[in-house]
Amino acid sequence: MKWLSDEKLNRLRTVVSQPDFSATKYTFVKELGRGGMGAVYLAEDPELDRLVAIKVLNTPEITEDLRNRMVREAQIIARLEHPGIVPVHDVGTLPDGRIYYAMKYVRGSRLDEYAAQSASLRDRLRKFQAVCDAVAFAHAHGVIHRDLKPQNIMIGSFGEVLVLDWGIAKIRDDPRASAAYQTNDGAVIGTQNYMSPEQARGQIDQVDERSDIYALGAVLYFLLNDQPKISKAAHAICSKAMASAKEDRYATASELSDDTGRLLDAEPVSAYRESAFERVSRWVSKNRFLVLLVLAYLLMRIFLIFTSRR
Amino acid sequence: MIDPDTDIGGPLHKFPATNHSAIINARSDDRLVRRRAFDTILASYWKPAYKYVRLKWHADNEDAKDLTQGFFASAFEKNYFATYDARKASFQTFLRTCLDGFVANERKAGQRLKRGGDIDHYQLDFAAAEDELAAHASASLSPEDYFHREWVRWMFTLAVDAFRQRCEESGRIVHFQLFERYDLIDDEVSYASLAKEFGLEPATVNNYLAAARRDFRRIVLEKLREITATDEEFRIEARSLLGVDPQ
Numbered sequence: 214m215k216w217l218s219d220e221k222l223n224r225l226r227t228v229v230s231q232p233d234f235s236a237t238k239y240t241f242v243k244e245l246g247r248g249g250m251g252a253v254y255l256a257e258d259p260e261l262d263r264l265v266a267i268k269v270l271n272t273p274e275i276t277e278d279l280r281n282r283m284v285r286e287a288q289i290i291a292r293l294e295h296p297g298i299v300p301v302h303d304v305g306t307l308p309d310g311r312i313y314y315a316m317k318y319v320r321g322s323r324l325d326e327y328a329a330q331s332a333s334l335r336d337r338l339r340k341f342q343a344v345c346d347a348v349a350f351a352h353a354h355g356v357i358h359r360d361l362k363p364q365n366i367m368i369g370s371f372g373e374v375l376v377l378d379w380g381i382a383k384i385r386d387d388p389r390a391s392a393a394y395q396t397n398d399g400a401v402i403g404t405q406n407y408m409s410p411e412q413a414r415g416q417i418d419q420v421d422e423r424s425d426i427y428a429l430g431a432v433l434y435f436l437l438n439d440q441p442k443i444s445k446a447a448h449a450i451c452s453k454a455m456a457s458a459k460e461d462r463y464a465t466a467s468e469l470s471d472d473t474g475r476l477l478d479a480e481p482v483s484a485y486r487e488s489a490f491e492r493v494s495r496w497v498s499k500n501r502f503l504v505l506l507v508l509a510y511l512l513m514r515i516f517l518i519f520t521s522r523r
Numbered sequence: 524m525i526d527p528d529t530d531i532g533g534p535l536h537k538f539p540a541t542n543h544s545a546i547i548n549a550r551s552d553d554r555l556v557r558r559r560a561f562d563t564i565l566a567s568y569w570k571p572a573y574k575y576v577r578l579k580w581h582a583d584n585e586d587a588k589d590l591t592q593g594f595f596a597s598a599f600e601k602n603y604f605a606t607y608d609a610r611k612a613s614f615q616t617f618l619r620t621c622l623d624g625f626v627a628n629e630r631k632a633g634q635r636l637k638r639g640g641d642i643d644h645y646q647l648d649f650a651a652a653e654d655e656l657a658a659h660a661s662a663s664l665s666p667e668d669y670f671h672r673e674w675v676r677w678m679f680t681l682a683v684d685a686f687r688q689r690c691e692e693s694g695r696i697v698h699f700q701l702f703e704r705y706d707l708i709d710d711e712v713s714y715a716s717l718a719k720e721f722g723l724e725p726a727t728v729n730n731y732l733a734a735a736r737r738d739f740r741r742i743v744l745e746k747l748r749e750i751t752a753t754d755e756e757f758r759i760e761a762r763s764l765l766g767v768d769p770q
Contacts, residue, residue: 216655217680221707228706229740235733403552471540504699 297347325363343374345470355385361428362407423459430454449485546752547603571673579666608754702735
């Protein structure tokens with residue numbers, strides 16, 4: 214028996230952990246990242262001469278029925294054509310039974326990395342609005358993401374926003390939509406800090422668009438968290454999106470997007486009832502130039518009145 | 524704090540039942556079943572155990588040989604492994620703790636063991652273990668980490684050997700040779716040069732290598748399955764060994 218050096222051992226471990234793409238048209242390039250649900254690899258599509266990102270799902274107890282359902286759901290997701298949704302090119306099964314999705318390879322930064330690059334509050338809110346719009350589009354087509362988080366949102370090289378990882382999405386109103394990763398005994402899926410209470414409790418039948426709204430609220434909270442001064446209106450938007458009871462949240466992602474837009478435009482948001490003083494303060498803050506102009510005019514008048522009397 | 528990892532699980536999560544576990548069979552009342560299970564455990568752990576005794580207990584090679592032989596003989600006779608509880612620790616940790624206890628007791632008794640007579644004496648290649656130790660002893664790792672690393676190394680060594688044997692038996696020695704050349708010996712070699720060397724098409728090299736890796740991975744997981752007691756332990760060890768969830 215030959216002794217294995219550290220170098221050979223590490224090489225073997227890497228080799229063994231790589232997915233086997235031999236039965237697909239893709240060629241393995243390198244690993245891009247890894248999470249609890251699976252790993253993402255960079256691969257080459259030699260037919261079209263392009264790079265793709267391939268997510269290989271770690272699925273315990275995969276059955277033929279579950280596999281078929283996942284493939285069908287991937288097909289539905291693949292039909293979501295929106296500039297904010299990463300296109301799925303292909304779906305299939307590896308020789309070891311694991312499901313994979315081939316997606317567009319997006320070059321850029323993840324939302325958490327983007328935020329860490331000290332993006333301004335306005336930029337963050339604009340990106341967040343774009344995420345809401347993409348999610349609203351998916352909801353309108355009956356698709357619930359179920360795993361929204363900064364790590365699943367990419368900011369492309371030209372500032373475009375793309376929501377990734379629709380691998381565990383649920384198709385609403387589908388009688389067979391127990392969906393990928395739902396097990397008969399109510400397993401929990403998602404990411405802890407971004408998971409709605411109903412999702413965390415494993416109540417799969419209770420998961421709907423408003424579960425994604427909760428996750429969006431958590432993403433907004435993440436984006437605001439390191440900002441020095443956050444308005445009460447911004448806090449209120451987060452709180453409403455992340456309300457424990459589903460019925461207290463925004464009904465749609467579009468409503469959340471609209472409220473974010475109002476916040477950007479310094480207009481009253483639906484999530485927060487302002488006092489008269491706050492309303493005036495906001496108005497003054499929004500119309501600072503006009504207020505300064507009026508004040509200057511008034512001061513001038515007072516000065517003129519005062520000097521004419523003398 | 525933010526945990527970015529998506530997860531799957533839950534209080535009622537189930538995994539397939541464990542089969543072919545030597546750890547479970549080590550509890551058998553049937554001495555023959557127990558013997559077979561014990562041989563599997565011995566084969567998987569004797570070398571890391573020997574090196575660990577040398578390193579942690581500063582035993583000379585003769586002493587370490589006797590202690591290793593003595594530990595495994597005693598473990599079989601007194602059925603140590605039957606008391607293993609997977610809820611408390613991994614089997615690897617349990618075995619190491621038992622080994623520490625055994626060596627501590629032997630040292631306390633001030634005995635220099637000379638095994639023989641009615642005690643089993645296993646045919647183990649201590650000379651090879653000693654050579655490896657001399658050439659690659661690690662000062663930077665704790666004894667516990669060293670034990671784990673050597674166990675991982677030993678598992679892969681056994682898997683490579685088993686893979687070679689299977690390839691020979693099934694007439695697929697080219698698969699093994701390609702695997703050996705590309706994944707074990709030379710990281711500079713290309714598919715094209717291997718194709719030329721073996722008289723194959725590059726696509727065939729690709730397919731053979733993929734199949735070889737798949738088979739090798741299966742063997743590693745089979746070996747791991749043999750020496751883990753529960754599915755949870757199996758998954759944890761597989762993640763630690765391969766960095767992936769076994770399917």
